[in-house]
Each structure stands twice: as structure tokens, then as C-alpha cells.
Amino acid sequence: MSPGNDPRLTYRRLLAFFLPLGLSASLVTISHVIINGTLARSDHPELVIASYSVAMSLMGITERPAVLLRQTCSALVRDRVSFRAMSFVAYCVLACIVLVGALIAYSPLGQWIFLHFFGVEPALLPHIIQVYRVLMFVSIFSGIRCLYHGIIIFNLRTKWLTIGMGIRLVGMALLAFFFVATNRVTSGSVGAVLFLTGMMIECAVSLFEGRSLLRHTIPEKKEHHGIERKGQIFRFYRPLLYSSFIAVILGPAINAFLGKTGNMELAVASYALASSVAQLMQSFFSYMHQIVLNFYKADSRIVLRFAAMMGFFPGLLVALLAYTPAGPWFLVHVMGVQPGTELLAESLLALRVFMIMNLVFPWLDFSNGLVMLKGQTKIMVWSQAANVLVTLTTLIVLVHAAPGWNGRIGAAAASLGFIGEISVVLAVLRASSGPRSRSTRTGERMQTAR
Numbered sequence: 001m002s003p004g005n006d007p008r009l010t011y012r013r014l015l016a017f018f019l020p021l022g023l024s025a026s027l028v029t030i031s032h033v034i035i036n037g038t039l040a041r042s043d044h045p046e047l048v049i050a051s052y053s054v055a056m057s058l059m060g061i062t063e064r065p066a067v068l069l070r071q072t073c074s075a076l077v078r079d080r081v082s083f084r085a086m087s088f089v090a091y092c093v094l095a096c097i098v099l100v101g102a103l104i105a106y107s108p109l110g111q112w113i114f115l116h117f118f119g120v121e122p123a124l125l126p127h128i129i130q131v132y133r134v135l136m137f138v139s140i141f142s143g144i145r146c147l148y149h150g151i152i153i154f155n156l157r158t159k160w161l162t163i164g165m166g167i168r169l170v171g172m173a174l175l176a177f178f179f180v181a182t183n184r185v186t187s188g189s190v191g192a193v194l195f196l197t198g199m200m201i202e203c204a205v206s207l208f209e210g211r212s213l214l215r216h217t218i219p220e221k222k223e224h225h226g227i228e229r230k231g232q233i234f235r236f237y238r239p240l241l242y243s244s245f246i247a248v249i250l251g252p253a254i255n256a257f258l259g260k261t262g263n264m265e266l267a268v269a270s271y272a273l274a275s276s277v278a279q280l281m282q283s284f285f286s287y288m289h290q291i292v293l294n295f296y297k298a299d300s301r302i303v304l305r306f307a308a309m310m311g312f313f314p315g316l317l318v319a320l321l322a323y324t325p326a327g328p329w330f331l332v333h334v335m336g337v338q339p340g341t342e343l344l345a346e347s348l349l350a351l352r353v354f355m356i357m358n359l360v361f362p363w364l365d366f367s368n369g370l371v372m373l374k375g376q377t378k379i380m381v382w383s384q385a386a387n388v389l390v391t392l393t394t395l396i397v398l399v400h401a402a403p404g405w406n407g408r409i410g411a412a413a414a415s416l417g418f419i420g421e422i423s424v425v426l427a428v429l430r431a432s433s434g435p436r437s438r439s440t441r442t443g444e445r446m447q448t449a450r
Contacts, residue, residue, distance in 0.1 A: 009299040014306045017158055018291060023283035024161040029280055030169055031198055035191045038176040042185040051127035052188035054118055056195075062100055064244045065093050066143030072237045073150020075293050075372045079222040080214060082233075086147070089233045094143045101136030105129065127188055134192035141196070141203040148210025153290055155213050164205035172198040230306040239377035243384035250391055250417065254410045257395040261403045269343055270407030273335055274350035275414070277321065278358055282314040285362050292369025309367050315359035322352040350407035356415035364422040370429060383424040390420030 035052070042048045069090050077083045104110035114120050114128050145164075152160050172194050179185050179194075225232070258267040288307060296303050321327035327348055331337040371379050393398045394413040399406060405412070 004361065008304050009295060011302065011306060014291060014295065014303070017156055017286065017294070018306075018310070020158040020160075020162040021153070021287035021290060022360060023362050024158075024165040025283045025286050026163045026280075027162070027169060029283065031172055034169070034172050035194050036175050037389060038179060038185055038194060039188065039191050040215070041180050041253075042190075048188050050188075051124060051131050052191040052215070054114065054120055054124070054190065055128050055131035055135055055192070057118065058104065058113065058132065058137060059259070061248055062097055062104075062136070063139040063142055064141045064248075065241055066097060067146055068237065068240045068244060069093065069143055070146035070149045070153070070288065070370060071240065071293075072233065073147055074153045074290060076227045076233060076236060076377075077150060077154065078218075078227070079224045080218055080220045081226065082227040083151070083214065083218070084231045086150075088230050089237060090143060090147045093237075094140055097139045097143065098136070101132075101139065105133045105136055124146055131188040131192045131391050132187055134196055138192075138196050138199050141199045142194060145199065145203040145206045148206040151210045151213050151218070152206065154294060155217060156294070157209060157213070159207065160209045163203040168198040168202040171201045186396070234404075236372075236375060236377055239379075239381050243377075243380040246381065246384045246388055248298075249388050250414070253388075254395065254413060257399050257413075258410050259406070260399050261406060261409065263406060266342060266346055267406040267409065270346035270350050271410035272407075273331065273337065273343070273347040274354055274407055274411060275349075277330070277335070277351060278318055278354035278411075281317040281321075282361050285310060285314050286365060288362050288365040289369030289372060292366055293373055296370070296373055307362065311362035311366070314361060315355050318355045318358045319353060322348055327351065346406050346408075350411040353408050353411035353415060357411070357418050360415070360418045360422055364418055364425070367422055367425045367429065371425060372427075376428075376430070376432065378426045379425060382428070383421045386419040386424040387421035391417035 035050065039045060039048045039052055069086075072089070073083075073086050077086050104113060110129060110132065111125060114125055115122065120128060149161060152158065163428065175197055176194055179190050181279055184190065254271070255268060258264065261267040273373060288310070291303055321330055328339070328344060331344055331347055332339050337347065369376060391413045394416045395409065398409040398412060402409070
């Protein structure tokens with residue numbers, strides 16, 4: 001039964017839907033632990049890990065259009081007619097990704113990007129290109145996976161995301177054991193092969209369940225569902241794509257400004273560590289928008305209350321690490337920071353600032369869910385632009401006014417950027433819903449007068 005048509009919405013049902021999504025998002029971090037742990041066992045770990053990391057940084061950018069297929073499919077596909085339109089858009093997106101990947105991997109464009117945009121040493125360039133030639137195929141399987149994730153999520157089969165991720169991790173771990181046992185960890189390409197293998201496995205699981213739903217559950221044409229044409233899909237998808245590419249500016253900008261502080265190495269390292277911990281704490285709650293897309297129309301009050309209960313957990317988890325002995329223990333024994341060092345102290349201070357971001361993030365994701373539910377994705381372009389503007393302004397001010405804050409500068413900039421982004425989203429949502437509410441009340445009064 002479609003979630004929007006089932007009146008029996010309970011907290012237990014919301015939790016059963018949400019927990020597998022959160023768990024699958026959190027398990028993603030383990031896949032990167034497997035890869036980095038494998039590469040660290042090579043004879044030249046610095047070279048191998050560096051070549052893989054730089055290639056992954058670019059792959060993360062070129063993969064973004066594929067990942068956005070998940071939200072688009074979940075929001076718009078309700079029958080096979082809309083799925084066929086969605087599939088055409090997905091094929092176009094994946095074809096463009098393949099073309100861009102081929103240009104980067106096999107033309108001078110890739111060399112220029114890595115040398116001048118990422119600033120790598122010429123000696124490292126061949127190794128990076130070799131890794132990227134494998135990683136470019138990850139985006140294809142990621143896009144197919146996300147397309148069918150959209151169907152799986154709307155049909156409330158979220159356990160399959162966790163199942164797919166679990167099988168993916170087992171496959172990656174077995175392959176990593178083989179590479180280490182046979183002394184084949186000789187280049188960053190090993191990490192790329194591990195990542196590609198894991199994504200292929202997860203894609204296969206999603207494809208299996210998604211195709212089953214298409215054959216047996218999803219109707220050919222759902223009554224009153226107006227999404228039928230490719231142009232309707234593109235109108236929803238394009239603003240998501242634009243806002244995603246605007247966000248690409250943030251990471252390099254923060255690192256560039258941290259390089260202008262008094263102690264560049266300490267500032268960048270403490271920010272990177274605190275940021276990775278903060279991202280880990282909020283990854284479990286990164287699917288709040290799916291709660292809105294799938295259940296808000298059924299019962300907006302219970303969805304809002306559920307979001308209120310869950311939305312404070314990321315901030316509380318970061319507070320637990322930032323203000324209790326659990327934080328130093330985690331940074332030392334899990335993240336590998338040396339005890340008693342200045343890096344440990346600065347990372348904890350930056351983590352305290354990141355509490356702001358982790359408190360705001362679930363509500364930003366919830367608000368973006370409302371934006372997608374209303375089909376007003378153009379708002380997200382402006383909100384993301386506001387994020388970038390506030391982040392850059394904060395960086396400029398703090399680098400000059402408080403350079404000794406080190407990683408806290410980046411944490412404050414990122415956090416205030418989120419506040420700027422959610423302010424725009426809420427302001428536009430309020431403005432767009434206000435006139436409709438007034439007109440509805442006016443109509444009701446006219447009906448009463450008649």
C-alpha cells in the first residue's frame with residue numbers, strides 16, 4: 001500500500017522505515033575503512049593512499065549527478081509510466097558521466113585538472129590517472145543503484161538498502177583479504193577495484209529488488225499521478241544538480257582559507273578530523289527528507305513530532321564526544337590521534353563548534369524534503385548559494401579576526417553556512433505557503449456565506 005494512502009501512521013512504522021536507511025548510510029563509512037586499511041598495508045602507503053584519495057575527490061564530484069537520481073525517483077515515480085520517463089533521464093545522466101569520465105581519464109583535460117585544480121605533484125599524476133580509470137565506472141553502478149533505491153524507498157522496503165550494504169561490505173572484505181594475502185596491494189588501483197566491486201554488488205541487490213517491485217507491485221498507471229513526461233523529471237532534477245555543484249566550492253574554499261592561518265597544518269588537520277567525526281554522527285540521520293517525501297501527506301503532525309525526536313540526536317552525539325572523556329578516547333583509539341597533542345585539543349574544540357551544524361542539519365534535510373515534496377527544487381539553488389556566501393564571509397572575517405582558532409574557523413564557517421541555507425529554505429517555504437493558506441480561508445468563508 002502506498003504510504004501516502006495509509007491512514008494508520010505510527011511512530012513504530014516511521015522507525016521501521018527510517019532505521020534501515022540510517023544504518024545503511026552509517027555502514028558506508030566502513031567501506032572506506034576497509035579500503036584505507038588495505039592500502040595502508042602496501043610497501044609505499046603514502047604514495048598509494050595519496051593517489052587513491054585524490055582520484056576519489058574528483059570521482060566524488062562527477063558522481064553527484066548519479067546520487068541525485070535517488071531523491072528524484074523517490075519523489076516522482078509512482079507507476080511504470082513515470083519510471084520509464086525517469087529511466088530516460090537516468091540514462092542521459094549516466095551517459096554524460098561516462099563522457100566526462102572518459103575525457104578526464106584519457107585526454108589532457110584530466111592531467112590539467114589534477115595538476116592545476118588539485119595541485120598534485122607531476123610524479124604522482126600517472127598513479128592518479130590509473131586509479132581514476134577504474135573509479136570512473138563506479139558512478140555508473142552508483143547511478144543504477146540510486147535509481148532503484150528510489151523505488152525501494154517509496155515502497156517502504158528500506159531493509160533492502162541495509163541488506164545491499166551488508167553484502168557489499170562482506171564482498172569488499174573478502175576481496176581485500178585476498179589482495180593482502182597474495183601481496184597484490186601495489187597501487188591505489190587496488191582501492192579503486194575494491195570500491196567498484198562493492199558498488200557492483202550493492203547495485204545488483206538494488207536491481208534485483210527494484211525490478212521485482214516493478215513487475216509485481218507497481219501499477220502501469222496510477223490514477224491522479226501526473227508525472228508522465230521526461231520534461232517533468234528534468235524540471236525537478238535540474239535544480240538539484242545545480243545546487244549540488246554549487247556546494248562543490250565549499251570544501252576547497254574552507255581548506256584554502258585554513259591555509260592562511262598561523263598554523264596551516266594544525267588548522268587543516270584539526271578541521272579534517274573534527275569534520276569527519278561530525279559527518280559520521282550525522283550520517284545516520286541523512287535520510288530525514290525521505291520521511292517527508294513518503295509520509296508527510298499521510299500525517300504531517302506525526303512526521304513533525306518524529307523529526308523533533310530524532311533531530312536532536314546528531315547534536316547530542318557530538319556534544320557527548322566534545323565534552324566528555326568519550327571524545328579523547330574516540331579520537332585516540334579510533335581516529336589514531338596521538339594522546340596529549342595539540343592536534344587532539346584543537347580537534348575537540350572544533351568538534352564543539354560543529355555541534356551547531358549537527359543540530360541544524362536534520363532540520364535542513366527535513367525542510368529540503370518539504371521543498372522536494374512541493375516540487376519547488378529551484379529553491380535549493382538559492383539556499384545553497386546562501387550557504388556558500390555565508391561560509392565564505394565567515395571564513396574571511398575569522399581568518400583575519402581570529403587566526404588562532406585554527407580548525408574552529410572552518411567549523412564555524414560550515415555551521416553558519418548551514419544556518420544561512422536553512423534560513424532561505426524556511427523563508428521561501430513560508431512565503432509560498434502563506435498566500436495559499438489565505439486563499440483557502442477566504443474560499444471557506446465564501447462557502448459559508450453562500
